[in-house]
Amino acid sequence: MQKIADINKTLVRHFRENKKQIDSFSPGFLQKLREDAMDNFMVLGLPNRKNEPYKYTAIEQIFQPDYSMHFSPSRVDFNVEDIFTCDVPNLKTRLEIILNGFYFSQDEPLTEFDNGMMIGSLAEAIRKYPELVKKHYAKYANYKNSGLTALNTAFAQDGLFVYLPENTRMEQPIQVVHLPMTGLDTLLHYRNLFIAEENAQGEIIVCDHTLSPFRFLTNSVTEIVAGPNSRFYYSRVQNEHLNSNLITNLYIHQEAYSSVTSNTITLHGGMIRNNTHVKLNAEGCENHTMGLFFADREQHVDNFVSIDHSKPNCMSKQLFKGILDDKSTGAFNGHILVRPDAQKTNAYQTNNNILLSNEAKMNTKPQLEIYADDVKCSHGATTGQLDEDALFYMQSRGIPRAEARLLMLYAFANEVIDYIQIAPLKTRINSLVDKRLRGELSRCNNCSMNCGEIQKPE
Amino acid sequence: MLKIKDLKVSINGKEIITGINLEVKAGEVHAIMGPNGSGKSTLALALAGRENVDITHGSMTYMGKNLIEMSPEERARDGIFLGFQYPVEIPGVSMVNFMKTAVNELRKFRNLEPLSAGDFLKFMREKKEIVEIDSQLTNRSVNEGFSGGEKKKNEIFQMALIEPRLAILDETDSGLDIDALKIVANGVNKLKSAENATIVITHYQRLLDYIIPDYVHVLYDGRIVKSSTKELAFELEEKGYDWIRSGMKNGESLNG
Numbered sequence: 215m216q217k218i219a220d221i222n223k224t225l226v227r228h229f230r231e232n233k234k235q236i237d238s239f240s241p242g243f244l245q246k247l248r249e250d251a252m253d254n255f256m257v258l259g260l261p262n263r264k265n266e267p268y269k270y271t272a273i274e275q276i277f278q279p280d281y282s283m284h285f286s287p288s289r290v291d292f293n294v295e296d297i298f299t300c301d302v303p304n305l306k307t308r309l310e311i312i313l314n315g316f317y318f319s320q321d322e323p324l325t326e327f328d329n330g331m332m333i334g335s336l337a338e339a340i341r342k343y344p345e346l347v348k349k350h351y352a353k354y355a356n357y358k359n360s361g362l363t364a365l366n367t368a369f370a371q372d373g374l375f376v377y378l379p380e381n382t383r384m385e386q387p388i389q390v391v392h393l394p395m396t397g398l399d400t401l402l403h404y405r406n407l408f409i410a411e412e413n414a415q416g417e418i419i420v421c422d423h424t425l426s427p428f429r430f431l432t433n434s435v436t437e438i439v440a441g442p443n444s445r446f447y448y449s450r451v452q453n454e455h456l457n458s459n460l461i462t463n464l465y466i467h468q469e470a471y472s473s474v475t476s477n478t479i480t481l482h483g484g485m486i487r488n489n490t491h492v493k494l495n496a497e498g499c500e501n502h503t504m505g506l507f508f509a510d511r512e513q514h515v516d517n518f519v520s521i522d523h524s525k526p527n528c529m530s531k532q533l534f535k536g537i538l539d540d541k542s543t544g545a546f547n548g549h550i551l552v553r554p555d556a557q558k559t560n561a562y563q564t565n566n567n568i569l570l571s572n573e574a575k576m577n578t579k580p581q582l583e584i585y586a587d588d589v590k591c592s593h594g595a596t597t598g599q600l601d602e603d604a605l606f607y608m609q610s611r612g613i614p615r616a617e618a619r620l621l622m623l624y625a626f627a628n629e630v631i632d633y634i635q636i637a638p639l640k641t642r643i644n645s646l647v648d649k650r651l652r653g654e655l656s657r658c659n660n661c662s663m664n665c666g667e668i669q670k671p672e
Numbered sequence: 673m674l675k676i677k678d679l680k681v682s683i684n685g686k687e688i689i690t691g692i693n694l695e696v697k698a699g700e701v702h703a704i705m706g707p708n709g710s711g712k713s714t715l716a717l718a719l720a721g722r723e724n725v726d727i728t729h730g731s732m733t734y735m736g737k738n739l740i741e742m743s744p745e746e747r748a749r750d751g752i753f754l755g756f757q758y759p760v761e762i763p764g765v766s767m768v769n770f771m772k773t774a775v776n777e778l779r780k781f782r783n784l785e786p787l788s789a790g791d792f793l794k795f796m797r798e799k800k801e802i803v804e805i806d807s808q809l810t811n812r813s814v815n816e817g818f819s820g821g822e823k824k825k826n827e828i829f830q831m832a833l834i835e836p837r838l839a840i841l842d843e844t845d846s847g848l849d850i851d852a853l854k855i856v857a858n859g860v861n862k863l864k865s866a867e868n869a870t871i872v873i874t875h876y877q878r879l880l881d882y883i884i885p886d887y888v889h890v891l892y893d894g895r896i897v898k899s900s901t902k903e904l905a906f907e908l909e910e911k912g913y914d915w916i917r918s919g920m921k922n923g924e925s926l927n928g
Contacts, residue, residue, distance in 0.1 A: 602723075607760040607814075610720050611774040611830065612748035612781070621773065625764025625813075 218274040222259045226252065228283055229368055235285040236371060239337065241344045244351075251357045251367035258361035270545035270577045271516040273362070276431055276459040276485050281401035285371070287316035288396070307389035307419065308333065314394055315404040316372045330379035333388060336407055339375040346377070350409055354437045354465040354493065362489075363463050366435040370405035373434075378414035378444075387417035387447075387636055392432070394458070399429040406436040410444040410472075417636060420450040422460055422483075430458045437465045440472035442496070447635045448476040451643065454483040456511065463489045470496035477634055478517070479643055480507035481650050485514045492521045494528040494556075505534040506630040508650050509542035509574075519563075520549040523556040523589075532563040535630050537623055537651075538574035549581040550591060557586050563593040568600060568626060623651050673698050673735060673869050674719075674838060680729035681711075681718050681894075687728070688714040690894035696838070699866045703880055703905060704873045706891035707913040712873045713757055715891070716842040719871075720754035721747050734838070748774075749781040751837030751868075755827040755844050762814040767826075770814050771796065771833055778834060799832040803859040820847040828859040835863070840871045845879035857882030877909035892916055 216224075229236070229252050237245045260277060261268040310333065311318040317335035324334030324342060332339065340347045357364035374390050394402055410416055424430055440446050452460060460483055466474050478488055492501050507515040521530045536544045548563045567576045580593035600622055608618035627647050634640040674696040681689035689711045696702055706712050717725045719732065721744035732739040739747060762770070775795075776786040787795060796810060803825045815823050824844055831839055841860065845853055860870060860883050872883055880888075880902065888905045890898040897916060898904065908915070 601760070601762075603760045604762045606720075606722055606744060607756065607762070608770070608774075609744035610748055610754050610756075611770070611834065612745050612777045613770075613774050614745050614777065615743070617773065617777070621765050621770070622762065625762070628764055 216278055218260055218262050221274060221277045225365065226256060232285050236369065239341060241340060243348055244340060247352055248368045251364045254357050255361055255364040255368060258364055260361050267518055267547060271487050271514065279399045279429055281431060282398045283401050284314050288314045306386045308386055310374055310388060310390045312373055312390060312392045312404050314396060315402045317374065329382050331382050332377040334375060335372055336375040336405060337372040350437065350439050351407060354467040355435045355463060362433055362461055363435055366403045366405060366433050366463065369403040370435065373405040376408045378410045378416050380411045381413045384416040387419055389419045389421065391421045391423060393423055393425055394430040394432060395425045396428060402430065402432045404434050408438045410439065410446050411441040413443050414441065415445040417447040419639060422452045422454055424454040424458045433461045435463045438474065440468045440474050442470045442472060444472045446474045449634055449639065451479045451481065452483055452486060453481040456484050458483055459485045461487045466492045468494050468499040468501060471498040473500040475502040475633060475635065478505040480515050481646060483513065487516045490519045494523050494525060494530065497525050497527045499528040501530040502633060503532045504630050504633045506627055507536045507544065509544055510539035511542060513542045516545040518547045521561065523552045523559045523561060525555060526557045529560040533630060534565045535626060536567040536576060537570065538567065538576055539570040541573045543575045546578045547581065552584040552586050552589050552591065554585045557588045559586060559589040561591045565595040567597040569597060620651055624648065675733040678730040679732060681714055682726045682728050683714065683724060688894055692896055696869050696871065698869055701870045701872065701883060701885045703885035703888045704871060704891055705888060705905065705908060710891045711894040712891055713842055716754055716840050716873055719840055720744055720752065749778055753831055753834055753836030753839045755831060755839065755841040757842040759815045759823040759827055761816045763816050765814050767810040767812060767814055771830060775833055799829065802832045802862055803829045804855050805829045821849065821852040824848055824856055825852065828856050832859065832863060837868050842873045843875060845874055853879065854882060877905045880905045890916055
């Protein structure tokens with residue numbers, strides 16, 4: 215096994231050797247930013263188990279293989295319709311694909327609408343509107359205290375960019391599909407930036423999938439800026455094969471009276487670590503950070519949430535639920551910081567887990583840091599098995615034990631699914647969860663959103 | 673319909689039922705009475721097939737089948753219904769969904785088409801009247817936040833939907849006020865027929881004012897110490913369980 219210091223060195227070497235290519239077409243500020251991020255990475259390195267937030271997740275383990283990296287878009291010739299036909303009924307989405315970390319252009323790299331809305335390639339947005347992007351890029355994703363975010367900031371070249379100007383409302387949700395699809399074990403860094411200006415409203419669904427049977431490690435960063443009085447719904451569905459590892463770093467920055475809901479549904483994958491950082495930067499913000507995960511075999515799912523209440527009169531609610539089977543392991547860490555200024559804060563946190571086997575293991579840790587004296591904060595965590603009394607009760611009404619179990623697990627999961635705002639998506643997630651619970655989603659080289667078969671790229 | 677022979681039952685290695693014989697025929701109502709800890713609920717759980725209830729000796733035959741070998745759901749499909757002393761709350765599972773699943777499982781077993789959502793709701797509306805259950809309750813999670821009385825009514829409501837052949841009602845009267853008691857008893861009486869049978873487990877004679885039993889059995893220390901007609905219930909109410917206890921001490925035979 216490689217030592218973490220050696221992995222760090224390899225990553226730095228990759229960066230130095232490919233800096234020129236990474237920087238090609240990037241404006242000066244970005245080139246400098248990458249240098250700065252790499253300098254920080256050299257100090258921070260990858261987090262190890264001695265880092266308290268990574269106590270339960272061995273990041274170095276998933277960095278072990280000699281991954282290849284891509285510094286230019288993959289040239290793959292295919293029709294989007296062939297590769298991905300989403301069948302969420304009645305849900306009209308604008309489908310965007312990020313292929314191996316790069317925006318996959320269907321017609322133009324950046325679509326600009328009459329009302330000023332923009333959807334498309336982040337790299338293109340940086341070239342075309344450097345001032346707009348510069349104002350937000352890497353301003354919320356703090357690469358000075360996270361080695362993984364620093365690494366992404368150094369390597370990331372592209373991803374999805376969404377801009378909603380003042381008083382605009384997206385007519386249909388955007389569905390972004392991240393597809394790693396290469397013929398080698400691959401390390402990917404993609405980067406998303408979503409900006410909602412004052413009074414804007416938008417919905418984005420992010421799906422993480424894999425379509426080829428190689429080992430993948432994705433270390434992504436997404437920044438969401440919610441301007442005053444804006445509404446933003448962010449859902450993600452993680453469904454990858456067992457050799458695929460995922461680190462997501464989500465940074466949400468909220469201004470006055472904005473409301474953001476994020477929903478992370480982890481259906482399948484190898485090792486998954488989701489970091490969600492929320493900064494409530496002005497009065498009257500509302501934040502819902504929700505998550506649901508399923509783990510079996512030797513999977514590991516770790517959700518880390520940190521909510522920063524900086525200003526008074528904000529509300530945050532965290533709800534994370536997990537179902538663990540076989541020898542799987544999970545972790546939840548929910549940090550709530552209430553700063554001295556943030557009077558009248560309402561902050562709630564709940565983490566409930568069900569263990570279906572004797573070997574499954576869950577670590578859960580609430581972490582409340584409160585410096586204001588007029589606040590309402592609560593936290594609660596439970597980990598246990600299915601209620602035998604309830605199972606027997608249902609059996610005694612003629613419901614087979616297996617079905618009774620499903621009913622209960624389904625009910626357990628439903629509390630989180632209920633927070634999904636888009637009704638057809640909710641229906642679809644419901645049926646995916648149902649499939650997952652019935653064990654019909656144990657393999658997902660074929661994407662469970664019912665995409666067709668795809669040939670491997672040459 | 674049901675034959676219990678020399679039944680002995682243990683829970684966690686402790687023998688609770690020390691030898692019971694009982695026969696229930698179609699059309700009959702049996703009341704089982706007895707003081708706390710005499711084994712009434714254990715007998716009910718043994719009949720319904722609770723896993724941690726160990727049958728150590730004897731037999732239970734139901735409709736010619738060996739009950740001991742059947743899972744709880746198989747017993748339910750064959751028409752055994754247990755009205756729980758403490759109905760279980762199942763958060764997140766709606767009453768409608770729960771009962772629709774149950775009814776359709778039973779229909780499947782009887783080679784009947786499953787009821788559609790619309791047909792099921794209609795069926796449910798008809799049955800609601802039997803126990804005068806609040807319509808709102810069926811939209812909520814199973815028993816969650818129900819009052820004690822509502823939970824018991826809900827048991828009878830489920831019984832009305834399932835239409836069992838053998839209903840075992842475990843302390844269905846406990847915690848009920850007189851109005852609720854009448855409604856519950858009324859529900860049981862309406863569901864009674866020549867083809868089905870009921871075992872009413874109760875602490876007090878009160879319920880038996882409304883549900884008239886054909887036989888009354890007194891359970892004490894894990895066995896039936898006295899069986900008689902319904903008059904026994906009145907005698908018990910008058911003299912209390914101490915009468916049984918002292919009778920036992922004196923070594924008298926109570927089966928007179």
